[in-house]
Amino acid sequence: MALMPVEEALARLLGAAEPLAAETVPLAEAAGRVLAAPVVSRRTTPGADVSAMDGYAVRAQDTATIPATLRLIGESAAGRPFPGPVEPGTAVRIFTGAVLPTGADAIVIQEDTTRAGKNVTVNEAATIGRHIRKAGGDFATGETLLAPGHKLRARDLALVAAADVAEVRVARRPRVALLSTGDELVRPGAGAQAHQVIVSNIYSVSALARGAGAEVIDLGILPDNMEATQRGVRAALDGGFDVLVTTGGASVGDHDLIAPALTAQGIELAVHKIALRPGKPLMFGRSSGGAGTQVLGLPGNPVSAHVCALLFLVPLLKVMQGLAVPARPDLRPARLGANVKANEQRMDFQRAEIIGREGDLPVVRPLPVQDSSMLRNLARADVLLVRPPHAPAASAGDPCEILPLED
Numbered sequence: 001m002a003l004m005p006v007e008e009a010l011a012r013l014l015g016a017a018e019p020l021a022a023e024t025v026p027l028a029e030a031a032g033r034v035l036a037a038p039v040v041s042r043r044t045t046p047g048a049d050v051s052a053m054d055g056y057a058v059r060a061q062d063t064a065t066i067p068a069t070l071r072l073i074g075e076s077a078a079g080r081p082f083p084g085p086v087e088p089g090t091a092v093r094i095f096t097g098a099v100l101p102t103g104a105d106a107i108v109i110q111e112d113t114t115r116a117g118k119n120v121t122v123n124e125a126a127t128i129g130r131h132i133r134k135a136g137g138d139f140a141t142g143e144t145l146l147a148p149g150h151k152l153r154a155r156d157l158a159l160v161a162a163a164d165v166a167e168v169r170v171a172r173r174p175r176v177a178l179l180s181t182g183d184e185l186v187r188p189g190a191g192a193q194a195h196q197v198i199v200s201n202i203y204s205v206s207a208l209a210r211g212a213g214a215e216v217i218d219l220g221i222l223p224d225n226m227e228a229t230q231r232g233v234r235a236a237l238d239g240g241f242d243v244l245v246t247t248g249g250a251s252v253g254d255h256d257l258i259a260p261a262l263t264a265q266g267i268e269l270a271v272h273k274i275a276l277r278p279g280k281p282l283m284f285g286r287s288s289g290g291a292g293t294q295v296l297g298l299p300g301n302p303v304s305a306h307v308c309a310l311l312f313l314v315p316l317l318k319v320m321q322g323l324a325v326p327a328r329p330d331l332r333p334a335r336l337g338a339n340v341k342a343n344e345q346r347m348d349f350q351r352a353e354i355i356g357r358e359g360d361l362p363v364v365r366p367l368p369v370q371d372s373s374m375l376r377n378l379a380r381a382d383v384l385l386v387r388p389p390h391a392p393a394a395s396a397g398d399p400c401e402i403l404p405l406e407d
Contacts, residue, residue, distance in 0.1 A: 003280070004271060004273065004275060005274070005275050006274060006275060006328075009274045009282070009284070010311065010327070010328065012270050013270075013284050013312055013315075014315060014316065014327075016286055017294065019320060020171050020172045020173075020174060021172050022170065023170060024170075025167065026166065027160055027166055030157065030168050031157060032151065033151070033152050033168070034170055034171045035146055035149065035151075035171075035322075037148055038144045038146065040165075041164070044136045044141045045163070046133050046137060046138065048081075048135050049099070049100040049133065050097055050099055050132070051094045051132065051133070053107055053109045053110075053131045054094070055131065056070075056092065056110070057082075057091060057101050057104035057106075059086060060126040060128045062088060063124075063125045063126040066123060066125050067114075069119050069121045070120055071118060071119055072091055072092070072118050072120055073086070073087075073090045073092060074092050074093070074101075075093040075094070076095070077094075078095060078098050081099035082094075082101040085102040085103040086101050091108075106126035107130060108122050108124065145160070148322060149323060151213075152168070171320070171322045173213055173214055174213065174215070174242040174243055174317050174320045174321065176209050176214045176215065176217070176241060177216075177236045177245070178202060178209075178217065178219060179219050179222060179233070180202055180221045180222065180246070181223075181247070181248040182199075182221065182300060185197055185198075185221045185248075186199065187221075200302045200375065201305040201306075202247070204305070204306045205245060205298065205305055208306070209309070209317060212313070212314045212318055213317060213318070214243070217241070220232075224257060226260070229258065230264055230265070233246075234265060242293065243293065243295075243296065245296050245297075245313060246283075246297045247298045258297050262283065262285060262295060265287065267285040267286065268285055268286075269285045275345055275389055276349070277347070277372075278349065279304040279308040279311075281299050282297060282308050283296070283297030294320075296313055302375055303373065303374065303378050304372050310403070311329055311349075332403070333361055334363065334400050334402045335399060335400060336363070336365070336399075337396055338366065339396055340385075340393065340394050342391065342392050342393045343391040344389070347388060349385070350367070350386075351377045351380070351385075352381055352402065353380065353382050354383065362383070364385055366385050381405060383403060383404055387400075
């Protein structure tokens with residue numbers, strides 16, 4: 001079977017994805033969620049002309065000749081505006097954020113004045129509009145502040161709150177079920193024997209999925225037994241999950257049971273072998289009935305599982321929440337910090353470290369050992385150095401492309 005290019009596999013995966021339904025959540029619970037409806041301001045901010053500095057509200061024409069002594073008639077503080085007008089020859093003590101009194105058209109900062117009892121002497125001429133934040137200078141009632149498909153960041157929440165919006169419509173979080181397979185797998189802390197392997201995929205894949213906005217349920221480890229595997233797959237498909245992610249059992253060995261178990265449940269696998277290193281064995285399909293459950297079968301090898309989750313699962317979850325995702329892996333420009341060999345037919349994602357910068361570009365060097373079972377180098381790496389299929393040998397200083405390991 002010919003290997004499928006990474007771009008084609010990603011296109012098939014994302015092409016079958018559909019945005020999830022929307023729900024309304026309180027603003028306090030909206031961080032990291034993706035808007036499903038625009039945020040429209042319910043008020044104008046500032047709601048009135050306000051002072052940007054501590055000082056005195058005056059009529060600029062009263063300070064045309066300096067020094068100018070004005071009579072103090074009151075005070076305007078944030079939340080406590082002065083009730084009357086500023087008449088000729090008068091001034092109002094004003095504080096940052098306070099409403100500008102009627103009749104005033106300038107602020108004189110307190111450093112440019114001398115106070116003596118009920119009088120204030122202005123030592124620098126005022127300029128009309130100086131130190132005044134105009135009403136509506138930030139945004140106005142009815143203005144669209146954020147559009148659908150925007151992921152809410154901490155600073156966005158401040159904007160939404162200031163617009164007097166207490167709830168937002170967001171895409172529902174994808175519900176992800178995670179199944180691991182293999183007789184050799186045991187949990188951390190269980191006292192693994194020499195012939196056993198401590199399962200690590202659960203934790204890295206779950207973290208990537210949660211970072212992409214999903215809710216993750218770990219359904220446990222399945223033994224290398226067809227009946228148990230089919231039972232576990234069926235339970236996952238009946239659980240109302242949006243995505244089922246399996247790790248392990250995705251190759252073609254006698255104990256690789258995930259593909260036949262999925263097929264037995266009526267799932268047609270759209271992808272099975274892709275031109276990717278690490279991670280050639282990868283499966284994708286969708287269950288029938290209703291909206292269906294997206295199924296993504298990752299390799300059992302821990303580095304391969306992580307790279308495949310980064311390349312395929314994270315974009316899938318983003319699309320399901322209405323985020324825009326590029327049609328190919330989101331690669332960034334860089335420069336090589338070491339010579340690299342020619343590549344073969346598979347797109348190669350090498351663990352690499354950033355060793356410096358050349359202008360705006362990072363300089364990267366692949367780590368010396370690329371065995372896909374070795375997790376220390378994955379943890380040590382800053383990025384993945386991406387080598388296209390059949391790329392010729394390249395030298396230090398040549399341009400290259402990288403994929404960030406953290407979204």
